[in-house]
Amino acid sequence: MRQKTKLIHGGRGFDSTTGAVTQPIQLASTFKQDGIGNFIYEYARTGNPTRSALEELLADIEYGTDGFAFSSGMAAITAVMKLFVQGDHIVVTDDVYGGTYRLFSNVLHKEGIHVSFVDTTDLLALEAAILPETKAIFLETPTNPLLKVTNLFKVTELAKHHQLLTIVDNTFSTPYWQNPLRLGADIVLHSATKYLGGHSDVVAGAVIVKDSSLASQLGYIQNATGAVLGPSDSWLLMRGIKTLGIRMEEIETSSRQLVKFLQSHPSVTKVYYPGLVKHSGHAIHALQARGYGGIISFTVLSEEIALNTTNNTHYFTLAESLGAVESLISIPAKMTHASIPKDRREQLGITDSLIRISVGLEDVEDLAEDLEIALTHK
Numbered sequence: 228m229r230q231k232t233k234l235i236h237g238g239r240g241f242d243s244t245t246g247a248v249t250q251p252i253q254l255a256s257t258f259k260q261d262g263i264g265n266f267i268y269e270y271a272r273t274g275n276p277t278r279s280a281l282e283e284l285l286a287d288i289e290y291g292t293d294g295f296a297f298s299s300g301m302a303a304i305t306a307v308m309k310l311f312v313q314g315d316h317i318v319v320t321d322d323v324y325g326g327t328y329r330l331f332s333n334v335l336h337k338e339g340i341h342v343s344f345v346d347t348t349d350l351l352a353l354e355a356a357i358l359p360e361t362k363a364i365f366l367e368t369p370t371n372p373l374l375k376v377t378n379l380f381k382v383t384e385l386a387k388h389h390q391l392l393t394i395v396d397n398t399f400s401t402p403y404w405q406n407p408l409r410l411g412a413d414i415v416l417h418s419a420t421k422y423l424g425g426h427s428d429v430v431a432g433a434v435i436v437k438d439s440s441l442a443s444q445l446g447y448i449q450n451a452t453g454a455v456l457g458p459s460d461s462w463l464l465m466r467g468i469k470t471l472g473i474r475m476e477e478i479e480t481s482s483r484q485l486v487k488f489l490q491s492h493p494s495v496t497k498v499y500y501p502g503l504v505k506h507s508g509h510a511i512h513a514l515q516a517r518g519y520g521g522i523i524s525f526t527v528l529s530e531e532i533a534l535n536t537t538n539n540t541h542y543f544t545l546a547e548s549l550g551a552v553e554s555l556i557s558i559p560a561k562m563t564h565a566s567i568p569k570d571r572r573e574q575l576g577i578t579d580s581l582i583r584i585s586v587g588l589e590d591v592e593d594l595a596e597d598l599e600i601a602l603t604h605k
């Protein structure tokens with residue numbers, strides 16, 4: 228089965244009891260047992276048919292064996308971190324999602340799990356950060372918001388050599404464009420709130436693995452810690468996933484056109500997009516992914532122009548988040564990445580004049596006009 232077919236026919240496909248072409252939403256919190264211990268489903272935190280159908284679909288589309296659905300992307304990352312114990316060390320991509328940075332620096336730290344933030348595009352720096360107590364490498368590629376690309380082939384090779392797990396947050400590329408499990412990663416996770424849901428109406432997280440030992444540990448953690456995705460949200464996510472392929476294709480086409488527009492605009496000083504041949508990670512990304520996605524970051528001449536732009540678009544909504552049918556615009560330094568200290572942000576290149584857009588499904592001509600008017604607004 229190819230990817231777009233799998234998005235629709237993967238997992239359980241239709242409902243086997245009624246023939247319904249979509250999965251039913253099962254709201255029951257508990258299930259009758261035919262004698263003690265004789266049941267298919269026991270209790271809805273442990274397992275629910277709608278969530279199970281979604282989890283089978285997630286496993287399929289990421290080329291894994293087992294999927295787990297959580298109440299948010301952060302809940303998914305937290306559950307994965309429960310694989311580790313006090314004293315363990317993890318190497319993490321330095322310009323990781325702001326919430327992930329906050330979790331690692333301010334919460335896991337209290338549990339005695341230590342992290343080093345490293346530019347994982349630099350393999351020598353990455354290897355130098357590995358300590359005797361290192362247990363895993365946690366990556367995002369491309370990163371948020373500068374779209375830096377880490378070589379997944381090389382990192383998973385290095386991780387295997389040092390007996391480390393490779394964990395990849397694949398939110399930006401989606402399973403439609405990039406499948407880290409096929410490139411040697413051990414755990415893939417998603418903020419399903421973004422492209423998988425795709426319609427700004429569900430907050431969810433996903434974890435997918437291909438190894439039975441990791442699967443049983445994560446299943447145990449999911450049930451024990453309990454941040455599961457509810458049945459209605461599981462259903463919404465399955466509905467979103469059906470159109471992931473066509474959404475990503477259309478977003479890709481529009482993004483390429485908007486990149487061209489931005490490159491030729493006099494107020495724009497630099498455009499970050501992995502599809503650009505001169506982007507530092509272009510060649511590596513082209514080897515490990517099939518598309519470049521719908522996130523574009525760019526710097527403008529001044530902070531004032533940046534603020535004017537984000538305040539004056541009509542179709543690009545000023546909002547956090549990304550990956551939906553609506554185009555969104557933000558200033559990462561003041562929004563998604565505000566929890567990263569300013570000097571560190573500047574070090575990473577996340578300046579106050581950096582704008583990030585998430586390209587949606589509107590007519591691209593309207594989107595370009597919208598940016599043109601906002602960029603020249605006085």
Ligand SMILES: *Cc1c(COP(=O)(O)O)cnc(C)c1O
Pocket residue numbers: 299300301302324326327367371396398399417418419420421430431432
């Ligand atoms: C949004 C996001 C998260 C967090 O997911 P939530 O669903 O908001 O909890 C994690 N990683 C990346 C890359 C994200 O964009």
